[in-house]
Amino acid sequence: ALPVESIRALADLHPKPAQVRFQYGTAGFRTIASVLDSVLFRVGVLAALRSKKLDGKTIGVMVTASHNPEEDNGVKLVDPRGEMLDTSWEIHATALSNAQTTDNFISELERVVQTLNIDLSKPAHVVYARDTRPSGASLVASLEDGIKAVGAEGRNAGVTTTPILHYLVRAINTKGTKESYGEDSEEGYFLKLTNAYKKLVSTRETPEPLIIDCANGVGAPIAARLAEYLGGTLPLVLENASITTPGALNNACGADYVKTSQKLPPSLAGRLQPGQRGCSLDGDADRLMYFYLDERGQFHMLDGDKIAALVAAFIVELDSQMKVGVVQTAYANGASTKYLSERLPVRCVQTGVKHLHHAAEHYNIGVYFEANGHGTVLFSPPTQDLLQTYQPSTPAQSTALEHLRNLNQLINQTVGDALSDMLLVEVVLAHKAYSGTEWDSLYVDLPNRLVKVVVADRNQFKTEDAERQLVSPVGLQQKINELVRRYDGGRSFVRPSGTEDVVRVYAEASIKAQADELAFRVAGLVYDECGGNPATRPK
Ligand code: G16
Incomplete structure (x- = not known):
């Protein structure tokens, strides 16, 4: 049975706000x-239940708000293979978090069990970590x-x-098995990535230094440690x-700032040299945006789409x-999308890494x-097996096979990982002898604009x-369509x-x-339809 008394005593210390x-x-x-x-207290309880349900496998919990202020x-929550929580459990998480009193919480728990x-x-078993937010320590104590x-x-x-926590979950759960993912420590993570990186670039020259904007977050100390393991192979x-x-x-600063404003973080002005x-x-270092300044000092962004195309x-x-x-x-x-679909199968799914991850699992190698x-x-499990057993018949095949094996080690298989992705990009740039300009010219981005609208609900x-x-709201899409039709190459969604x-x-x-005008006019439609706080018109 549930240890109701112990849950009650501790739950009372963490009341749900009305x-x-x-x-x-x-x-x-x-x-x-x-x-x-x-919420943190209750997630702690739920993570333990999820672990019990999965026969004691280790569940991960990451305390972060990533790109948010x-x-x-x-x-x-992170499931045993390092992937996002099974979506069928999300409703239980939501229900538990909303139980108003301790009694309600306990009955909700009994229902879930x-x-x-x-x-x-x-x-x-539960493994947990947090980012650098000042609120993190006390939230971890509640967890x-x-x-x-x-x-x-x-x-x-x-x-x-976040990606290291996902790595740890998978490493812990596969320890001592034939699927062993690596040592279940940060050091194991760094060694796995940097050993693969070093092999992949062993025949290439050391590149010019790469500037990393760490968003003043946890990526900073982790990238500093990564640099030690890289030992000068990537300055x-x-x-x-x-x-x-x-x-x-x-x-x-940070990836979200760069993507949304399509600008260089002001703090990098004068630091990033043209061409660098x-x-x-x-x-929480799970997103990555690249950029460079051309010789006229013009900013060029190389976003997730450009990374996908390159890789x-x-x-x-x-x-x-x-x-x-x-x-x-x-x-x-x-x-x-045009560039990629001319070369490869491309699928579109809804926002959220979990959706992309699952769709990517359907390919031998799924780039998302x-x-x-x-x-x-x-890399799908059969692909990984094939990489292990394949007998190359030419020297060229043998080199390609070695590269694929090392890429499989380099690339975080559990979730998007800015540092692993960064090493991946560096490998490809080194192999292709590409500068930012050459990479950028794979295709020319259509001008675009992203805006937020605060609405009542x-x-x-x-x-x-x-x-x-x-x-x-019914009818709004039609109004958007009418507007979009008036713009050459127009596309918009809400x-x-x-x-x-x-x-x-x-x-x-x-x-x-x-693109700017269309975004603001669609935002205006949204605002007019749903109102909101006049202090927070589209921005
Ligand atoms: C999270 C998700 C991403 C998503 C992003 C924005 O990122 O993991 O998949 O693209 O939020 O989502 P939305 O537009 O729904 O706010 P992160 O880096 O904040 O964890």
Whole structure:
């Protein structure tokens, strides 16, 4: 039976705030940190139950709000193979988080145990970590109370990146098996990645230094350690590494800033030289954006779509027999979709890494990237087996095979990982002898604009067709269509964010001014339809 008394005693210390409704969304629970205490406690309990349900396998919990502002925080669960929580459990997470009293919470727990037929006599293991947010330490303490309340065993992985936590979960659960993913430590992670990187670039010259904008987040200390393991094979210059400066996290820097504003973080002005490669991480280092300045000092962004194009082409060149496919979302630049679909199968799915990840599993090698720089490359289990057993018949085949084996080690197979992706990009650039300019010229991005609209209730917005069509509010899509038709090369869609309390509007057109105008006019339609706080008109 559930240890009701111990749960009750600890749950009383973490009461749910009245009038707040929580939702396990695109990236778990995410909102202003000050209301999250009870959620963390309850997630601790739920993670333990999930572990019991899966026969004591280790479940991961990451405390982060990634690209969101510093005052936000969040928490997401990681399943045993290092992938996102099975979606069928999200409703249980949401229900548990919204039980108002301790009694309600306990009855909800009993319901979950019964519905899911959880054998409570099984052991439970949870590994957890957090990013650098000031609210993180106390939220982790609440999580630990939840883990303790059900007598589960917890392992604190400290302050680290989201992808490292995913790595650890997979490494712990595969330890000593033939699928062993690596040593279950940060060191194991660094060694796995850097050994593969060094082999992949062993015949290439050391590149010019790469500037990393660390978003003043956890990517800074982790990239610093990565640099030690790389030992000069890839010179890194870390910028925006102030993890203790209040308010600095993701502020006018980081991958989301670069993608949304399509600008160089002001703090890098004068640091990034024309022609030099730079990249930005986000607050938990799972997103990556590259950029460079041309000789006129003009900023050029190389986003997730450009990364997908670069990497997919490289893999296909290594092995034209493999079924390589690409997965994107509606945010993918139309020019990237055109470029890729002329070469490979391309699928569009809804926003959220979990959706892309699952779609990518259908290919021998599945390349998935969101335009915002979140993504990875998956090698299917049969492909991994084939890479192990294949007998090459020519020297060229043998080299290609070695490269694919090393790429399989280099690329985080559990989730999008900015640092692993960064090494991947560097490998491809080194092999192709590409500068930013050559990479950028694979195709020319269509001008585009992303805006947010604050509305009274974003849950009114419902979409279909991989988020490209609004079905609610009724009639709004038709108005958008009428507007879009008036713009050359126009495309636009509206969807509720899963991580911020806003509705997002994306627009593309063949001329920049038109893309901006279309985005703002669609945002205006959204605003007029749904109102909101006049202080927060589209921005
Ligand atoms: C999270 C998700 C991403 C998603 C992003 C924005 O990223 O993991 O898949 O693209 O949120 O989602 P939305 O537009 O629904 O707010 P992160 O880096 O914030 O964890």
